[in-house]
Amino acid sequence: MRISKYILKHIFSLLFLALALPLSAQEKNLQPDISIENTTFQGISVSADLVGPLQLLIGDYGQVEGSVKANFGHRYFPVVEAGYGKADAIDDVIHLRYATAAPYIKIGGDYNVLRSKDDRYRALAGLRYGFSKYKFDISSTEDLMDPVWQTLSKIDLHDVKASCGWIEALFGIDIQLYGPVRVGWSIRYKLRLHHKEDFQGKSWYVPGYGKQGTSQLGGTFNIAVEI
Amino acid sequence: MQIGIYSLALFISACSTIDCTLNSRVLSVYAFEDTLSDAITVSTTRYSEGDTVLLNKLVNATSFSIPMSYTNGTDILYIERTNTTGHRTLDTLQVAKINVPYIESIECNPTYIHTLTNVAYTQYGIDSVRIENPTVSFDKTHAHIKIYFKTHI
Numbered sequence: 001m002r003i004s005k006y007i008l009k010h011i012f013s014l015l016f017l018a019l020a021l022p023l024s025a026q027e028k029n030l031q032p033d034i035s036i037e038n039t040t041f042q043g044i045s046v047s048a049d050l051v052g053p054l055q056l057l058i059g060d061y062g063q064v065e066g067s068v069k070a071n072f073g074h075r076y077f078p079v080v081e082a083g084y085g086k087a088d089a090i091d092d093v094i095h096l097r098y099a100t101a102a103p104y105i106k107i108g109g110d111y112n113v114l115r116s117k118d119d120r121y122r123a124l125a126g127l128r129y130g131f132s133k134y135k136f137d138i139s140s141t142e143d144l145m146d147p148v149w150q151t152l153s154k155i156d157l158h159d160v161k162a163s164c165g166w167i168e169a170l171f172g173i174d175i176q177l178y179g180p181v182r183v184g185w186s187i188r189y190k191l192r193l194h195h196k197e198d199f200q201g202k203s204w205y206v207p208g209y210g211k212q213g214t215s216q217l218g219g220t221f222n223i224a225v226e227i
Numbered sequence: 228m229q230i231g232i233y234s235l236a237l238f239i240s241a242c243s244t245i246d247c248t249l250n251s252r253v254l255s256v257y258a259f260e261d262t263l264s265d266a267i268t269v270s271t272t273r274y275s276e277g278d279t280v281l282l283n284k285l286v287n288a289t290s291f292s293i294p295m296s297y298t299n300g301t302d303i304l305y306i307e308r309t310n311t312t313g314h315r316t317l318d319t320l321q322v323a324k325i326n327v328p329y330i331e332s333i334e335c336n337p338t339y340i341h342t343l344t345n346v347a348y349t350q351y352g353i354d355s356v357r358i359e360n361p362t363v364s365f366d367k368t369h370a371h372i373k374i375y376f377k378t379h380i
Contacts, residue, residue: 094336148271149297150275151275151297200340
């Protein structure tokens with residue numbers, strides 16, 4: 001049976017009309033509406049911190065740090081941060097020198113608390129667990145005088161083993177700069193959970209954590225590229 | 228943006244401070260069996276300047292605390308005991324120890340912690356000496372060495 005050209009034209013018209021309707025709906029929904037909760041994987045981003053290298057340049061200690069962050073629904077961001085911390089400090093009054101260099105790692109996640117309709121701006125609250133295993137040197141740059149017995153001595157400790165674990169609570173802002181490039185900063189409160197030093201005394205600087213103490217305040221300024 | 232990063236780096240560096248412990252002196256504690264009414268003077272020999280008095284005429288005491296040398300393997304103490312009639316005895320006490328440096332921070336004065344290994348002594352005014360607690364550190368609440376003096380000299 002031959003179908004008339006007239007009928008065939010109408011059949012194809014109806015088919016194209018049926019396809020066109022969902023396509024136009026998709027065009028309207030290209031911008032993600034992150035005000036609606038979802039956990040769809042959106043990609044990963046890699047970033048580098050700029051504060052740590054600047055600390056190394058202007059002070060006695062600092063770190064080089066990068067991170068890889070996954071994006072789930074523009075809301076949940078599991079992250080792994082890793083870096084290399086370094087210190088080489090001399091106290092000119094006490095005449096002691098402390099030197100260390102070691103890697104560290106932090107794992108955790110961020111949550112975007114901003115409920116706007118697009119993903120250009122994020123306000124992130126996050127947690128991290130950090131750990132570093134390192135060795136350090138402590139030495140006296142001048143002879144130490146025993147105040148009572150008046151004898152001179154030197155302190156010269158090398159490759160003293162130590163480790164430290166801590167948690168970080170952070171709050172930060174993240175902004176889309178241009179295309180896949182984002183910038184952001186964070187303020188971090190660090191709390192030391194456990195530490196071990198294979199000598200009598202305390203580490204002056206812990207890679208990734210900072211200067212000694214049961215708690216620390218820190219921050220980062222990141223440039224990230226979304227992949 | 229550059230000023231912001233620089234300021235943040237300076238702020239973080241400035242926020243870290245070290246409080247050196249006020250209790251940073253390491254002293255060895257010598258306890259007596261009973262209250263000693265005789266006067267006790269403790270001295271030692273400095274290598275550079277001769278003898279020095281560490282404790283001068285302590286009376287009616289049950290203990291005394293004196294510093295230990297940073298790095299000497301043995302501290303030699305001279306314990307002079309003078310009774311109420313003026314009679315004196317002079318004993319030598321040799322305390323052997325292992326010394327380990329303690330560093331709170333490079334911004335705080337270092338000190339040494341000691342582990343007592345042996346005591347040797349003369350017995351003119353002293354009956355016996357015993358190590359009670361071999362670790363000499365910042366804890367001064369417990370006696371490290373117990374001295375048993377003779378009842379009369």
